[in-house]
Amino acid sequence: MRLRRFSVALSSPLGTARGDIREREGFLVGVESGVGEATPLPGWTESLAACESARDAARTG
Secondary structure: OOOEEEEEEEEEEEEOOOEEEEEEEEEEEEEEEEEEOOOOOOOOOOOOOHHHHHHHHHHOO
């Protein structure tokens, strides 16, 4: 499994009731059968730190 953390600024802010989202952070995930990503939305889903913990657990399996 290959993992790479990323952060990308949105071309325009995404307005929500909780405020504007101006960037997304997450992980690109490469596995032998494909590629995926993990981009949590803090406040709505798990945190990026929780994703990192899950990633670490998956690596050590």
